[in-house]
Amino acid sequence: GAVVSQHPSRVICKSGTSVKIECRSLDFQATTMFWYRQFPKKSLMLMATSNEGSKATYEQGVEKDKFLINHASLTLSTLTVTSAHPEDSSFYICSARDAPRGRVGYSYEQYFGPGTRLTVT
Amino acid sequence: KQEVTQIPAALSVPEGENLVLNCSFTDSAIYNLQWFRQDPGKGLTSLLLIQSSQREQTSGRLNASLDKSSGRSTLYIAASQPGDSATYLCAVRQGTGGFKTIFGAGTRLFVKA
Numbered sequence: 001g002a003v004v005s006q007h008p009s010r011v012i013c014k015s016g017t018s019v020k021i022e023c024r025s026l027d028f029q030a031t032t033m034f035w036y037r038q039f040p041k042k043s044l045m046l047m048a049t050s051n052e053g054s055k056a057t058y059e060q061g062v063e064k065d066k067f068l069i070n071h072a073s074l075t076l077s078t079l080t081v082t083s084a085h086p087e088d089s090s091f092y093i094c095s096a097r098d099a100p101r102g103r104v105g106y107s108y109e110q111y112f113g114p115g116t117r118l119t120v121t
Numbered sequence: 122k123q124e125v126t127q128i129p130a131a132l133s134v135p136e137g138e139n140l141v142l143n144c145s146f147t148d149s150a151i152y153n154l155q156w157f158r159q160d161p162g163k164g165l166t167s168l169l170l171i172q173s174s175q176r177e178q179t180s181g182r183l184n185a186s187l188d189k190s191s192g193r194s195t196l197y198i199a200a201s202q203p204g205d206s207a208t209y210l211c212a213v214r215q216g217t218g219g220f221k222t223i224f225g226a227g228t229r230l231f232v233k234a
Contacts, residue, residue: 044212044224046224109167112164112166
């Protein structure tokens, strides 16, 4: 199946600094990418969706100025946590899909990266 | 406020058994409902996505149903295998006042060989 990678797998940063997480689709072009956050007791939250060539659409309640998402190319999306604080410590997971729903010839499968553990001290 | 509940929280079954996982939601005005599985050390997998206009989706041994009026979805797993052991999550997407996806806490399934 298709592979999605994330880098780094773990990162520790100091409070007030910014940290960037990369998400890459390795063998397909991801027209849509998703960023999720998983909290310590396993509760998941979808943060935002980005489609090629357009700005990310943030879920209700997610601070777009704090969590900057850039869908730089069809194989790369980045999430930058700006001015990180300890409460931003979490497991961040990206996902990629090869086509919007309804486009003929695409699987519309959603593939997940392995996640990035962010710890803010 | 939308709440998504998954019952049971954990389930252990012998191999070969057919089983049903339940997901209930409080607000029927949903855009879609999605089932995922999460394996420790292997990450998330999207299983089935049901649009609000659909009643069910099938993939292999999996069948997911959606009944918006009663606020319920079920994930049916036929002929369970040890490889099905994982945490199963359902997520409801709603679009009232901006999109938001709410996940349930999951059902941890263990299939005994």
